[in-house]
Amino acid sequence: MSASVLTVIVNYKSADMALKSAAAARKAMRGMEGAITIVDNDSQDGSFELLAGETADWPDVRVIASGRNGGFGFGNNIAIRAGLPDGRKPDFVYLLNPDAFPDPDTIAKLRDHLLSHPRMGFVGSAIRGADGVAHHSAFRFPSVLSEFEAAAQTAPISRLLRRHQVSMDFPAQPCAVDWCSGASVMFRNQMLDQIGLFDQGFFLYFEETDLCRRAWAAGWQGGYLPQASVMHIGSVSTGMKRWDRVPGYWFASRARYFTRAGGRAYLTGVTLAYLAGAMIWKLRRVLERKEERVPPYFLRDLAGYTWQALKPGAAANRAGKQVQDMP
Numbered sequence: 244m245s246a247s248v249l250t251v252i253v254n255y256k257s258a259d260m261a262l263k264s265a266a267a268a269r270k271a272m273r274g275m276e277g278a279i280t281i282v283d284n285d286s287q288d289g290s291f292e293l294l295a296g297e298t299a300d301w302p303d304v305r306v307i308a309s310g311r312n313g314g315f316g317f318g319n320n321i322a323i324r325a326g327l328p329d330g331r332k333p334d335f336v337y338l339l340n341p342d343a344f345p346d347p348d349t350i351a352k353l354r355d356h357l358l359s360h361p362r363m364g365f366v367g368s369a370i371r372g373a374d375g376v377a378h379h380s381a382f383r384f385p386s387v388l389s390e391f392e393a394a395a396q397t398a399p400i401s402r403l404l405r406r407h408q409v410s411m412d413f414p415a416q417p418c419a420v421d422w423c424s425g426a427s428v429m430f431r432n433q434m435l436d437q438i439g440l441f442d443q444g445f446f447l448y449f450e451e452t453d454l455c456r457r458a459w460a461a462g463w464q465g466g467y468l469p470q471a472s473v474m475h476i477g478s479v480s481t482g483m484k485r486w487d488r489v490p491g492y493w494f495a496s497r498a499r500y501f502t503r504a505g506g507r508a509y510l511t512g513v514t515l516a517y518l519a520g521a522m523i524w525k526l527r528r529v530l531e532r533k534e535e536r537v538p539p540y541f542l543r544d545l546a547g548y549t550w551q552a553l554k555p556g557a558a559a560n561r562a563g564k565q566v567q568d569m570p
Contacts, residue, residue: 248277248354248429249326249333253318254341258283258290260476261341262297265304268339271350272303277333279304280322285312314492315425316441316450323432323440332432338451340426342476343370352471353429356417364434364463365455367423368471369413378475379410380424381467384456384504387516394520396536397527413469420467422455427473430454434463442503446492449500456504488540494548507553514549518542 250268254261261281268279281298283291283306291308298304305328309318319338326332335354339345349368356366370380383389388407392400401408411420428451438457441450455465501510521542528535 246276246334246354246358247327247331248272248275248335248337248350249322250277250279250337250339250350251319251322252279252281252339252341253284253315253322254281254286254290254294255284255312255318256286256288256290257341258286258288258293261290261294264339264341264344265298265301267344268337268350269301269303271345271347273347275351275354277303278327280325281306282309282318282322283307284309284314284318313443314446314450316445316454317443320440320443323435332436334432335429336432336435337429338425338427339473340475343426343473344475345427345473346471349427349471349473350429353468356466356468356471357429357431360464360466362462362464363431363466364458364461365423365428365430366466366468367420367428368473369467369469370424370427370473370475373474373476377413378424378477379413380427381411381414381418381420382409382422382424382452383407383411384421384452385409385501385513387512390513391516391520394517395523396520397523400520400523411467414467415469417466417468417470420465421459422452422465423467425451426475426477431463434458434461437461438463442499444499445496447496448493449496453500453503489538489544491544491548494544495552498548498552502552510549510552514545517545 250272252261252264265279265281281294283294294306298306307321307325309321323336335357337350337353353366353368357363367380370378372378386407388404389409392404392408438461442453445453458465498510501513521537527533
């Protein structure tokens with residue numbers, strides 16, 4: 244099947260890893276119509292120069308400087324709007340994290356799956372760690388019940404609300420999903436033309452959830468293809484594994500997502516549900532003498548950022564100006 248694919252890699256201070264990711268993508272796109280675009284999101288550490296220099300002899304790869312670090316969606320939007328090197332729009336856009344490495348047949352499998360399902364707007368791949376362990380990459384939309392279940396961290400509640408948990412079990416066969424990890428997901432450009440690109444009000448996190456929510460609302464379907472796989476190291480650019488305290492842009496993005504999904508009342512409801520679940524966990528922790536699992540200041544920050552977002556006239560997300568919070 245013939246259809247063009249634009250693979251997009253957004254780099255932030257991880258140029259060496261992004262080059263390895265691009266090299267893996269080149270192998271996966273061998274013989275395929277399309278190109279690879281690496282967007283350097285204003286790393287200011289020599290990343291752009293290194294990326295441009297190392298790919299100068301790669302005719303299927305170009306490097307673009309974003310001009311500012313506007314976040315994950317902002318960087319991807321730059322590449323999508325630029326299109327293929329000859330100015331044409333691609334048929335499909337494949338997003339790949341700079342610390343993710345597709346198997347040789349992954350991009351073709353995702354493309355062919357979308358070609359075989361004309362009403363499917365996006366499809367995500369399976370993701371595994373460097374140790375081969377599967378990572379969650381197929382998800383349901385977050386909701387009041389999912390927030391309560393996640394915060395309670397209590398087995399009977401989790402069993403009761405299993406079908407509302409955000410992370411799905413690891414499907415063995417292709418299936419419908421609400422949204423997929425932005426580390427490895429392919430979008431149909433026809434869908435993006437209809438619903439628009441990433442909302443740049445999100446700095447980091449929840450942006451792919453929001454885009455997939457808009458896709459479903461417009462009548463498109465979302466899929467998951469476990470036969471396509473990437474190896475993902477994870478948190479290289481965001482530094483999530485090193486967080487001592489969840490940064491402000493995460494809470495701001497959460498507030499924006501729920502406000503866009505259901506309004507201020509919905510944001511209030513999901514936050515109260517989370518706090519109620521957290522009280523169950525806190526009680527269990529005391530009675531059963533368990534170690535704390537909630538990050539420092541998390542509940543206080545959750546309540547504070549939600550309150551700020553609910554104030555009259557307040558924007559639901561101030562993530563765009565939270566660049567200073569980036570690790």
